[in-house]
Amino acid sequence: xxxxxRDVAKLAGTSVSAASAVLNGSGRGVIxxxxxxxRRIEAAAEQLGYMxxxxxxxxxxxxxxxxxxxxxxxxxxxxxxxxxxxxxxxxFEEVVHAKYNLMLYTAIGDEWNAxxxxxxxxxxxxxxxxxxxxxxxxVIARCMRxxxxxxxxxxxxxxxxxxxxxxxxxxxxxxxxxHLIRLGHRxxxxxxxxxxVASTAPRERxxxxxxxxxxxxxxxxxxVPAGFDWKEGYEAMKRLLELPSSQRPTAVFAANDLxxxxxxxxxxxxxxxxxxxxxxxxYDDTWFATMTQPxxxxxxxxxxxxxxxxxxxxxxxxxxxxxxxxxxxxxxSLTVRESCGAQSARGGNG
Amino acid sequence: xxxxxRDVAKLAGTSVSAASAVLNGSGRGVIxxxxxxxRRIEAAAEQLGYMxxxxxxxxxxxxxxxxxxxxxxxxxxxxxxxxxxxxxxxxFEEVVHAKYNLMLYTAIGDEWNAxxxxxxxxxxxxxxxxxxxxxxxxVIARCMRxxxxxxxxxxxxxxxxxxxxxxxxxxxxxxxxxHLIRLGHRxxxxxxxxxxVASTAPRERxxxxxxxxxxxxxxxxxxVPAGFDWKEGYEAMKRLLELPSSQRPTAVFAANDLxxxxxxxxxxxxxxxxxxxxxxxxYDDTWFATMTQPxxxxxxxxxxxxxxxxxxxxxxxxxxxxxxxxxxxxxxSLTVRESCGAQSARGGNG
DNA sequence: TTGAAAGCGCTAACAA
DNA sequence: TTGTTAGCGCTTTCAA
Numbered sequence: 001x002x003x004x005x006r007d008v009a010k011l012a013g014t015s016v017s018a019a020s021a022v023l024n025g026s027g028r029g030v031i032x033x034x035x036x037x038x039r040r041i042e043a044a045a046e047q048l049g050y051m052x053x054x055x056x057x058x059x060x061x062x063x064x065x066x067x068x069x070x071x072x073x074x075x076x077x078x079x080x081x082x083x084x085x086x087x088x089x090x091x092f093e094e095v096v097h098a099k100y101n102l103m104l105y106t107a108i109g110d111e112w113n114a115x116x117x118x119x120x121x122x123x124x125x126x127x128x129x130x131x132x133x134x135x136x137x138x139v140i141a142r143c144m145r146x147x148x149x150x151x152x153x154x155x156x157x158x159x160x161x162x163x164x165x166x167x168x169x170x171x172x173x174x175x176x177x178x179h180l181i182r183l184g185h186r187x188x189x190x191x192x193x194x195x196x197v198a199s200t201a202p203r204e205r206x207x208x209x210x211x212x213x214x215x216x217x218x219x220x221x222x223x224v225p226a227g228f229d230w231k232e233g234y235e236a237m238k239r240l241l242e243l244p245s246s247q248r249p250t251a252v253f254a255a256n257d258l259x260x261x262x263x264x265x266x267x268x269x270x271x272x273x274x275x276x277x278x279x280x281x282x283y284d285d286t287w288f289a290t291m292t293q294p295x296x297x298x299x300x301x302x303x304x305x306x307x308x309x310x311x312x313x314x315x316x317x318x319x320x321x322x323x324x325x326x327x328x329x330x331x332x333s334l335t336v337r338e339s340c341g342a343q344s345a346r347g348g349n350g
Numbered sequence: 351x352x353x354x355x356r357d358v359a360k361l362a363g364t365s366v367s368a369a370s371a372v373l374n375g376s377g378r379g380v381i382x383x384x385x386x387x388x389r390r391i392e393a394a395a396e397q398l399g400y401m402x403x404x405x406x407x408x409x410x411x412x413x414x415x416x417x418x419x420x421x422x423x424x425x426x427x428x429x430x431x432x433x434x435x436x437x438x439x440x441x442f443e444e445v446v447h448a449k450y451n452l453m454l455y456t457a458i459g460d461e462w463n464a465x466x467x468x469x470x471x472x473x474x475x476x477x478x479x480x481x482x483x484x485x486x487x488x489v490i491a492r493c494m495r496x497x498x499x500x501x502x503x504x505x506x507x508x509x510x511x512x513x514x515x516x517x518x519x520x521x522x523x524x525x526x527x528x529h530l531i532r533l534g535h536r537x538x539x540x541x542x543x544x545x546x547v548a549s550t551a552p553r554e555r556x557x558x559x560x561x562x563x564x565x566x567x568x569x570x571x572x573x574v575p576a577g578f579d580w581k582e583g584y585e586a587m588k589r590l591l592e593l594p595s596s597q598r599p600t601a602v603f604a605a606n607d608l609x610x611x612x613x614x615x616x617x618x619x620x621x622x623x624x625x626x627x628x629x630x631x632x633y634d635d636t637w638f639a640t641m642t643q644p645x646x647x648x649x650x651x652x653x654x655x656x657x658x659x660x661x662x663x664x665x666x667x668x669x670x671x672x673x674x675x676x677x678x679x680x681x682x683s684l685t686v687r688e689s690c691g692a693q694s695a696r697g698g699n700g
Numbered sequence: 701t702t703g704a705a706a707g708c709g710c711t712a713a714c715a716a
Numbered sequence: 717t718t719g720t721t722a723g724c725g726c727t728t729t730c731a732a
Contacts, residue, residue, distance in 0.1 A: 004725055015703040020727060034701055051471050055408050056725035059708045064405070066453070066474075080637040085435050092454065101474075103416070104442065104452045121401050124416075124451075124474075230641075261641060268643075287430040291580075291611060293618075293643035354709055365719040370711060384717055406709035409724045 003048035012037075012044035019045075024052050058124070067095055067314060068125035070105045070139075072132050081228070081258065082286035083303065087131055087153065090307025098315050100126075120148065126318040129153060129310055132197055149317035151310040156198040163317070163326050165310040169199045172299040172332040173206025176253045176281040179297070179334055181214045183342055185251040185279060188216075191226035191236045191263060193255035200255070203283065207253055221247060226255050226262075233262025241270055251279035251340070257289045260296055260339075275341035285335045294338035302330045353398035362387075362394035369395070374402050408474070416451045417441075417664060418475035420489075422482050431578070431608065432636035433653065437481055437503065440657025448665050450476075470498065476668040479503060479660055482547055499667035501660040506548040513667070513676050515660040519549045522649040522682040523556025526603045526631040529647070529684055531564045533692055535601040535629060538566075541576035541586045541613060543605035550605070553633065557603055571597060576605050576612075583612025591620055601629035601690070607639045610646050610689075625691035635685045644688035652680045 009019040014037055021032045022041040033041070044050075058064045069091055071084060095102045105119040119128060120142060127149030133139055136158055143150040144161065152164040173190075180188050190207045193200035204223065211218045221243065226236035233254055240249060254260035260282035267278055274280055274294055282289050282298035289296040309328055316323050336342050359369040368383050372391040383391070394400075408414045419441055421434060445452045455469040469478060470492060477499030483489055486508055493500040494511065502514040523540075530538050540557045543550035554573070561568045571593065576586035583604055590599060604610035610632035617628055624630055624644055632639050632648035639646040659678055666673045686692050 005727095006725075016726085017704080017728075018702065021702095024726080032701070037701080053409075053473055053725050055405055055414070055473055056708090057727075058405050059403075059409055059710090059725080060727045062708080069454075080432065080435065082430070085430070101472075102454045104419075104454055122451075123403055123405055288641075291638075291641065355711095356709080366710080367712075367720080368718065371718095374710080387718080403709050406724090407711075409709080409726090410711045412724080 002053075003045075003050045005050070005052070007048055008041060008044045008050050011048060012040040014041055023050065024057065062123070063318070064124050064126055065099070066101045066103050066125045067091075067311070067318075068103045068105055068119050068122065068128045070119055070128060070130050072130070072134065082288045083228075083256070083284055083301075084131075086286055086303040087307045090304040091129060091311050093304075094308045094311035094315075098311070100315065120146075127151075127314045129314055130155070134196060135198065149314055151314045151317075153306060153310045154198050156201075157327050161326065163313055163323065165306050165313065165328055165330070166198070167301050167306060167330050167332050169202035169332070170206040170209070172283060172301070173203035173208075173253070174210045175206075175332065175334045176283065176299050177207045177210035178214075179336070179340065179342065180251040180253065180279055180281060181210060181216070183251075183279065183340060185249075186216065187219070187222060187247070187249040187251070189222040189224065189240055189249035189252040191224055191233055191252055191254045191259050193259070194227045195225075197228070203255070219247075222249055226259050228256050228259060230258045230262040230265075233259030234266050235262070237263035237266035241266065241272075249278070251281070253281045254283065256284045257282035257286060257292070257296055257298055259283075260298070261288070261292050264292055264339075274339055279340040281340060289335070289337070292339070297337045297340045297342065298335050300333045300335045302332065306330055352403075353395075353400045355400070355402065357398055358391060358394045358400050361398065362390040364391060373400065374407065412473070413668070414474050414476055415449070416453050416475045417445055417661070417668075418453045418455055418469050418472065418478045420455045420469055420478055420480050420483075422480070422484065432638045433578075433606070433634055433651075434481075436636055436653040437657045440654040441479060441661050443654075444658045444661035444665075448661070450665065470496075477501075477664045479664055480505070484546060485548065499664055501664045501667075503656060503660045504548050506551075507677050511676065513663055513673065515656050515663065515678055515680070516548070517651050517656060517680050517682050519552035519682070520556040520559070522633065522651070523553035523558075523603070524560045525556075525682065525684045526633065526649050527557045527560035528564075529686070529690065529692065530601040530603065530629055530631060531560060531566070533601075533629065533690060535599075536566065537569070537572060537597070537599040537601070539572040539574065539590055539599035539602040541574055541583055541602055541604045541609050543609070544577045545575075547578070553605070569597075572599055576609050578606050578609060580608045580612040580615075583609030584616050585612070587613035587616035591616065591622075599628070601631070603631045604633060606634045607632040607636060607642070607646055607648055609633075610648070611638070611642050614642055614689075624689055629690040631690060639685070639687070642689070647687045647690045647692065648685050650683045650685045652682065656680055 005016055005019050009016045018033050018037055019041050022038050023045055092102060103125050130139060130150060130152045132154045133152050140152060154166060155164040157164045177188060192204055208218045224236045224239055226232040252263055254263055260280050263280055264274060267274055272278055282296040285298035285300035289298040313323050355366055355369050359366045364387055368387055369391050372383050372388050373395055442452060453475050480500060480502045482504045483502050490502060504516060505514040507514045527538060542554055558568045574586045574589055576582040602613055604613055610630050613630055614624060617624055622628055632646040635648035635650035639648040663673050
């Protein structure tokens with residue numbers, strides 16, 4: 001079996017506590033062990049290939065060095081949403097960098113609530129990253145009550161103390177819409193996201209604000225409930241295409257890139273060209289936005305940075321450090337590609 | 351603080367071991383506790399909101415109920431490859447179902463080796479799922495030496511005892527190629543995957559076997575090294591298009607869907623139509639294959655099932671059960687869409 | 701500068 | 717059917 005700290009101490013001819021101080025000691029100022037003793041302990045550890053048992057350590061220190069990542073959606077979400085993977089990548093990078101580990105929790109169908117609560121209770125994680133928690137999340141309330149470190153990623157904070165990382169979604173909605181207005185569009189539709197997600201409302205508000213600033217009153221018929229999935233964008237676009245041509249939009253601002261792709265497909269099926277017959281703007285600007293045909297102009301969500309920031313905030317809490325800004329709002333920008341006609345399509349003669 | 355098992359025992363007026371048997375007892379045949387005592391213990395636990403501390407349990411049982419999932423690639427892989435997420439979803443579903451938890455390990459840049467070894471050593475996981483380990487993986491060798499449960503997902507087994515779940519990649523390569531032959535293609539190219547991945551060689555062999563079976567000698571110029579990324583397919587296709595038209599292929603079988611999309615893009619840039627001017631077959635058949643323009647005909651990898659199977663095999667090992675088949679090979683099939691012309695494109699008149 | 705000893709919360713012999 | 721006891725491997729007082 002693996003060598004324990006006792007084996008090391010015995011071989012080094014010292015006490016266990018000395019070995020502990022040398023090998024895993026947080027070295028809190030006090031140099032507890034003399035250089036010669038230290039050398040012997042280190043040599044013994046080396047010789048035995050000693051590795052501390054993190055379980056035993058956690059039992060006494062009450063710290064595990066493991067962070068929990070909770071995705072609120074069904075496996076369908078994990079399975080096919082680039083948003084998700086980008087968040088995971090960002091979190092992971094930071095976690096590895098800070099020498100933590102990552103435990104994954106998710107809802108699979110109805111088991112979501114169970115997973116959720118268990119993650120909360122689980123002493124095997126030092127803190128939780130909650131991706132898109134439901135509005136007024138009871139999970140967050142409970143974390144606060146029990147003083148468990150957490151950070152929400154994309155969440156409308158319902159109190160000042162809440163730790164939540166967001167993007168400037170209002171500006172995102174505004175940028176997308178302004179871009180379309182600038183290109184001369186007058187009837188601009190919005191495929192609205194899932195109302196249960198914090199980004200949906202501010203994006204819509206940004207859209208409306210841009211319209212109003214341009215003196216264009218938003219039309220109720222042009223705001224159609226969709227969602228963040230491909231299918232929903234597809235259906236929503238089809239509904240939009242049923243409008244009489246005098247009311248039909250000439251541009252749409254979609255809830256996200258997947259939704260935009262659904263719209264593209266619906267347009268394609270009708271034989272309509274993008275951007276000539278209809279301009280389309282997506283949201284998120286994940287790698288997927290470069291893969292559509294035409295590539296999507298899209299509001300860039302700094303998902304990677306947001307995930308890193310969230311992870312850093314969580315680690316700060318875990319380690320008892322101050323978190324200066326509890327509710328950072330990261331800037332978004334507009335990535336212009338070909339789906340709006342602002343940029344000419346690439347020529348064919350290579 | 352949270353109630354411990356001692357608190358429960360005290361409140362119930364029993365011994366700790368009785369409480370342990372009732373609350374977390376594996377109940378190994380012997381009913382150790384009388385019904386009345388049991389009731390008191392359960393009531394006490396209920397009243398105190400007792401939750402066992404899994405860390406303390408693990409320390410003594412040497413089982414954690416946590417499985418480790420290791421992805422061998424850089425964050426770029428996690429970030430943008432649907433393969434990855436589908437595997438994750440499959441594993442996750444099974445893990446949740448079996449009431450285990452999942453710890454994530456991955457290589458970020460150079461830290462891969464560290465992550466790797468630590469995961470191996472880490473007593474916080476009962477076993478490891480290794481996704482696409484390198485050929486003759488030292489990790490696997492070490493797992494075997496140290497009798498640590500593991501399962502490889504997509505790995506060419508180098509010994510009979512190795513636990514590895516694969517798809518029938520040879521048949522996959524054959525199916526793709528036969529399909530193209532059946533459609534009348536004579537010059538069929540293959541964009542070959544990363545040689546460091548176990549699937550690459552058998553796919554290529556299947557491709558060659560199909561050609562030979564049809565009396566068509568494979569042409570070296572038509573087998574071009576690419577990889578599993580978008581960019582690689584793009585570059586490979588461009589190279590192929592530089593061939594004199596008499597040697598230029600009329601169809602390509604790409605390493606995977608991402609690679610195929612790269613090829614599609616190269617073709618589009620040259621003004622070539624798919625499938626009219628060039629037929630394209632992808633591989634993996636993840637959701638992404640439905641998103642390309644045109645949607646890809648693709649060899650279906652049963653990634654979800656493979657991941658579930660791998661997880662089940664791992665859990666069986668962890669729980670000391672027999673694994674009847676150590677090297678299952680799951681069947682593949684061909685999903686026909688529009689990128690080969692076998693199926694007419696959908697009409698535009700809805 | 702060092703070591704002895706008491707636990708962290710739990711399980712699992714073993715004894716009663 | 718029950719309780720006592722000895723740890724799991726480690727950290728951390730406290731005393732020397």
